[in-house]
Amino acid sequence: MKRIVEPELLDELPADDPHARRSRQDLRRVNFLMANAGLLARELEKLPPQNPPLKIVELGAGDGHGLLQVAQRLGRGQKFEATLLDRQDLVTDQTRHAFAAANWSIQTVTADVFDFLGDGARDCDVMVANLFVHHFEGPHLERLLRGIAGRTRRFIAVEPRRAAWPLFCSRLLGLIGCNIVTRHDAVVSVRAGFRDQELSALWPEPEKWNLSERAAGQFSHLFIAERKGQG
Numbered sequence: 001m002k003r004i005v006e007p008e009l010l011d012e013l014p015a016d017d018p019h020a021r022r023s024r025q026d027l028r029r030v031n032f033l034m035a036n037a038g039l040l041a042r043e044l045e046k047l048p049p050q051n052p053p054l055k056i057v058e059l060g061a062g063d064g065h066g067l068l069q070v071a072q073r074l075g076r077g078q079k080f081e082a083t084l085l086d087r088q089d090l091v092t093d094q095t096r097h098a099f100a101a102a103n104w105s106i107q108t109v110t111a112d113v114f115d116f117l118g119d120g121a122r123d124c125d126v127m128v129a130n131l132f133v134h135h136f137e138g139p140h141l142e143r144l145l146r147g148i149a150g151r152t153r154r155f156i157a158v159e160p161r162r163a164a165w166p167l168f169c170s171r172l173l174g175l176i177g178c179n180i181v182t183r184h185d186a187v188v189s190v191r192a193g194f195r196d197q198e199l200s201a202l203w204p205e206p207e208k209w210n211l212s213e214r215a216a217g218q219f220s221h222l223f224i225a226e227r228k229g230q231g
Protein backbone atom coordinates (compact mmCIF):
# COMPACT_ATOMS: atom_id res chain seq x y z
CA MET A 1 0.00 0.00 0.00
CA LYS A 2 1.58 3.27 -1.15
CA ARG A 3 1.94 5.97 1.51
CA ILE A 4 -0.36 8.96 0.85
CA VAL A 5 -0.29 12.04 3.10
CA GLU A 6 -3.35 14.27 2.86
CA PRO A 7 -4.59 17.10 5.10
CA GLU A 8 -6.59 16.07 8.18
CA LEU A 9 -9.74 18.02 9.01
CA LEU A 10 -8.97 18.28 12.74
CA ASP A 11 -5.75 20.15 11.93
CA GLU A 12 -7.65 22.75 9.93
CA LEU A 13 -10.67 23.37 12.14
CA PRO A 14 -10.54 26.05 14.87
CA ALA A 15 -10.01 24.55 18.33
CA ASP A 16 -13.51 25.53 19.50
CA ASP A 17 -15.38 24.28 16.44
CA PRO A 18 -18.07 21.85 17.68
CA HIS A 19 -17.04 19.18 15.15
CA ALA A 20 -13.43 19.50 16.24
CA ARG A 21 -14.35 19.22 19.93
CA ARG A 22 -16.38 16.14 19.25
CA SER A 23 -13.62 14.63 17.14
CA ARG A 24 -11.11 15.10 19.98
CA GLN A 25 -13.50 13.15 22.20
CA ASP A 26 -13.63 10.47 19.50
CA LEU A 27 -9.82 10.42 19.43
CA ARG A 28 -9.84 9.27 23.05
CA ARG A 29 -11.85 6.23 22.02
CA VAL A 30 -9.66 5.64 18.98
CA ASN A 31 -6.56 5.76 21.21
CA PHE A 32 -8.27 3.33 23.58
CA LEU A 33 -9.04 0.91 20.73
CA MET A 34 -5.47 1.20 19.48
CA ALA A 35 -4.17 0.62 23.05
CA ASN A 36 -1.63 3.38 22.44
CA ALA A 37 -1.30 4.55 26.06
CA GLY A 38 -0.39 1.02 27.13
CA LEU A 39 2.20 0.75 24.35
CA LEU A 40 3.84 4.02 25.37
CA ALA A 41 3.65 3.27 29.09
CA ARG A 42 5.36 -0.10 28.60
CA GLU A 43 8.25 1.53 26.74
CA LEU A 44 8.61 4.28 29.37
CA GLU A 45 8.66 1.66 32.12
CA LYS A 46 11.80 0.19 30.55
CA LEU A 47 13.77 3.42 31.05
CA PRO A 48 16.34 3.32 33.84
CA PRO A 49 14.98 5.02 36.99
CA GLN A 50 16.36 8.48 37.68
CA ASN A 51 16.53 10.55 40.84
CA PRO A 52 15.79 13.88 39.24
CA PRO A 53 12.47 14.05 37.40
CA LEU A 54 12.56 12.48 33.96
CA LYS A 55 12.02 15.18 31.38
CA ILE A 56 9.55 14.08 28.75
CA VAL A 57 8.23 16.02 25.76
CA GLU A 58 5.18 15.02 23.76
CA LEU A 59 5.03 16.40 20.23
CA GLY A 60 1.51 17.03 18.89
CA ALA A 61 0.02 16.32 22.31
CA GLY A 62 -3.48 17.56 21.42
CA ASP A 63 -5.61 17.94 24.56
CA GLY A 64 -3.07 15.96 26.63
CA HIS A 65 -5.49 13.17 27.38
CA GLY A 66 -3.33 10.53 25.69
CA LEU A 67 -0.27 11.33 27.82
CA LEU A 68 -2.47 11.57 30.91
CA GLN A 69 -3.53 7.97 30.30
CA VAL A 70 0.15 7.05 30.19
CA ALA A 71 0.83 8.96 33.43
CA GLN A 72 -2.02 7.18 35.19
CA ARG A 73 -0.70 3.79 34.08
CA LEU A 74 2.84 4.42 35.24
CA GLY A 75 2.22 4.77 38.96
CA ARG A 76 3.99 7.28 41.16
CA GLY A 77 7.50 5.77 41.46
CA GLN A 78 9.38 7.85 38.90
CA LYS A 79 8.73 11.59 38.88
CA PHE A 80 8.08 13.09 35.44
CA GLU A 81 8.27 16.64 34.18
CA ALA A 82 6.35 16.80 30.94
CA THR A 83 6.15 19.40 28.20
CA LEU A 84 3.10 19.09 25.98
CA LEU A 85 3.64 20.72 22.62
CA ASP A 86 0.87 21.39 20.15
CA ARG A 87 -0.01 24.03 17.58
CA GLN A 88 -3.33 24.47 19.38
CA ASP A 89 -3.85 25.35 23.04
CA LEU A 90 -6.13 22.51 24.14
CA VAL A 91 -5.14 21.33 27.64
CA THR A 92 -7.87 22.07 30.17
CA ASP A 93 -7.49 22.80 33.90
CA GLN A 94 -9.17 19.47 34.59
CA THR A 95 -6.44 17.64 32.64
CA ARG A 96 -3.74 19.66 34.45
CA HIS A 97 -5.20 18.65 37.84
CA ALA A 98 -5.32 15.01 36.77
CA PHE A 99 -1.61 15.13 35.82
CA ALA A 100 -0.80 16.65 39.21
CA ALA A 101 -2.74 13.85 40.91
CA ALA A 102 -0.57 11.34 39.01
CA ASN A 103 2.54 13.15 40.36
CA TRP A 104 3.49 14.63 36.99
CA SER A 105 4.31 18.29 36.60
CA ILE A 106 3.41 19.62 33.18
CA GLN A 107 3.87 22.69 31.08
CA THR A 108 2.21 23.33 27.76
CA VAL A 109 3.76 25.01 24.75
CA THR A 110 1.61 26.28 21.91
CA ALA A 111 3.85 26.38 18.85
CA ASP A 112 4.60 24.74 15.55
CA VAL A 113 6.79 21.70 16.04
CA PHE A 114 9.59 23.09 13.86
CA ASP A 115 9.81 26.32 15.86
CA PHE A 116 9.82 24.27 19.04
CA LEU A 117 12.56 21.92 17.88
CA GLY A 118 14.62 24.84 16.62
CA ASP A 119 14.89 26.16 20.19
CA GLY A 120 18.04 24.69 21.78
CA ALA A 121 16.65 24.97 25.32
CA ARG A 122 14.28 22.06 24.75
CA ASP A 123 16.59 19.14 25.49
CA CYS A 124 14.88 16.28 27.31
CA ASP A 125 15.38 12.66 28.39
CA VAL A 126 12.67 11.24 26.19
CA MET A 127 10.46 12.58 23.45
CA VAL A 128 7.23 10.84 22.50
CA ALA A 129 4.63 11.24 19.77
CA ASN A 130 1.26 9.60 19.45
CA LEU A 131 -0.54 9.81 16.09
CA PHE A 132 1.61 12.76 15.06
CA VAL A 133 4.58 11.81 12.86
CA HIS A 134 2.32 10.53 10.08
CA HIS A 135 1.30 14.14 9.34
CA PHE A 136 4.66 14.66 7.63
CA GLU A 137 6.32 13.43 4.47
CA GLY A 138 9.33 14.01 2.27
CA PRO A 139 11.75 16.76 3.35
CA HIS A 140 9.40 17.81 6.23
CA LEU A 141 9.48 14.34 7.71
CA GLU A 142 13.27 14.17 7.40
CA ARG A 143 13.54 17.61 9.02
CA LEU A 144 11.23 16.52 11.83
CA LEU A 145 13.28 13.40 12.58
CA ARG A 146 16.54 15.40 12.42
CA GLY A 147 15.10 17.97 14.83
CA ILE A 148 14.01 15.24 17.24
CA ALA A 149 17.35 13.42 17.07
CA GLY A 150 19.11 16.70 17.90
CA ARG A 151 17.01 17.32 21.02
CA THR A 152 16.68 14.00 22.80
CA ARG A 153 18.45 10.75 23.60
CA ARG A 154 15.30 8.67 23.16
CA PHE A 155 12.28 8.93 20.93
CA ILE A 156 9.19 6.76 21.01
CA ALA A 157 6.46 7.16 18.40
CA VAL A 158 3.16 5.31 18.16
CA GLU A 159 1.60 5.83 14.75
CA PRO A 160 -1.12 4.29 12.62
CA ARG A 161 0.00 1.11 10.85
CA ARG A 162 -0.48 1.34 7.09
CA ALA A 163 -2.03 -2.03 6.35
CA ALA A 164 -5.27 -3.57 5.15
CA TRP A 165 -6.72 -4.44 8.59
CA PRO A 166 -6.29 -0.98 10.17
CA LEU A 167 -7.65 0.59 6.97
CA PHE A 168 -10.69 -1.70 7.01
CA CYS A 169 -11.39 -0.90 10.68
CA SER A 170 -10.84 2.84 10.19
CA ARG A 171 -13.79 2.76 7.78
CA LEU A 172 -16.04 1.33 10.51
CA LEU A 173 -15.59 4.08 13.09
CA GLY A 174 -19.08 5.38 12.31
CA LEU A 175 -20.38 2.23 14.03
CA ILE A 176 -19.09 3.46 17.39
CA GLY A 177 -20.53 6.94 16.79
CA CYS A 178 -17.42 8.78 15.57
CA ASN A 179 -18.26 11.97 13.71
CA ILE A 180 -17.50 12.93 10.13
CA VAL A 181 -14.20 14.60 11.05
CA THR A 182 -12.91 11.51 12.87
CA ARG A 183 -14.14 9.16 10.15
CA HIS A 184 -12.34 11.20 7.50
CA ASP A 185 -9.13 11.66 9.48
CA ALA A 186 -8.93 8.01 10.55
CA VAL A 187 -8.82 6.77 6.96
CA VAL A 188 -6.41 9.54 5.93
CA SER A 189 -4.19 8.71 8.93
CA VAL A 190 -3.95 5.01 8.10
CA ARG A 191 -3.01 5.80 4.50
CA ALA A 192 -0.34 8.17 5.85
CA GLY A 193 0.80 5.67 8.47
CA PHE A 194 3.98 3.62 8.52
CA ARG A 195 5.08 0.03 8.09
CA ASP A 196 8.23 -2.07 7.95
CA GLN A 197 11.39 -0.01 8.67
CA GLU A 198 10.24 3.21 7.03
CA LEU A 199 11.12 5.55 9.89
CA SER A 200 14.43 3.81 10.65
CA ALA A 201 15.41 4.33 7.01
CA LEU A 202 14.96 8.09 7.44
CA TRP A 203 16.49 8.46 10.92
CA PRO A 204 19.68 10.57 10.81
CA GLU A 205 23.06 9.03 11.69
CA PRO A 206 21.54 5.60 12.34
CA GLU A 207 24.95 4.15 13.30
CA LYS A 208 24.80 6.24 16.51
CA TRP A 209 21.37 4.92 17.55
CA ASN A 210 19.65 1.69 18.46
CA LEU A 211 16.55 1.66 16.30
CA SER A 212 13.55 -0.62 16.66
CA GLU A 213 10.44 -0.50 14.54
CA ARG A 214 7.54 -2.93 14.42
CA ALA A 215 3.83 -3.52 14.18
CA ALA A 216 2.25 -3.17 17.64
CA GLY A 217 -1.21 -4.19 18.75
CA GLN A 218 -3.98 -4.46 16.18
CA PHE A 219 -3.56 -1.09 14.49
CA SER A 220 -0.35 0.61 15.54
CA HIS A 221 3.23 0.99 14.39
CA LEU A 222 5.85 1.51 17.10
CA PHE A 223 9.18 3.25 16.46
CA ILE A 224 11.89 3.60 19.11
CA ALA A 225 15.22 5.35 18.75
CA GLU A 226 17.75 5.30 21.57
CA ARG A 227 21.14 6.95 21.29
CA LYS A 228 23.90 4.39 21.80
CA GLY A 229 25.82 4.55 25.06
CA GLN A 230 22.88 5.85 27.14
CA GLY A 231 22.20 4.34 30.54
Ligand SMILES: C[S@@+](CC[C@H](N)C(=O)[O-])C[C@H]1O[C@@H](n2cnc3c(N)ncnc32)[C@H](O)[C@@H]1O
Binds near residue numbers: 065085086
Ligand atom coordinates in the same frame (compact mmCIF):
# COMPACT_ATOMS: atom_id res chain seq x y z
C1 LIG B 1 -4.19 13.30 15.50
S1 LIG B 1 -3.88 14.55 16.69
C2 LIG B 1 -3.15 13.59 17.99
C3 LIG B 1 -3.26 14.28 19.32
C4 LIG B 1 -2.79 13.44 20.52
N1 LIG B 1 -1.40 13.02 20.39
C5 LIG B 1 -3.71 12.27 20.71
O1 LIG B 1 -3.30 11.13 20.43
O2 LIG B 1 -4.86 12.49 21.11
C6 LIG B 1 -2.48 15.40 16.01
C7 LIG B 1 -2.10 16.68 16.76
O3 LIG B 1 -0.94 17.23 16.14
C8 LIG B 1 -1.05 18.66 16.14
N2 LIG B 1 -0.19 19.16 15.06
C9 LIG B 1 -0.30 18.91 13.73
N3 LIG B 1 0.70 19.52 13.06
C10 LIG B 1 1.45 20.19 13.98
C11 LIG B 1 2.62 21.00 13.91
N4 LIG B 1 3.19 21.27 12.74
N5 LIG B 1 3.13 21.48 15.06
C12 LIG B 1 2.55 21.22 16.26
N6 LIG B 1 1.43 20.45 16.38
C13 LIG B 1 0.89 19.95 15.26
C14 LIG B 1 -2.52 18.92 15.94
O4 LIG B 1 -2.90 20.21 16.43
C15 LIG B 1 -3.17 17.77 16.72
O5 LIG B 1 -3.49 18.15 18.05
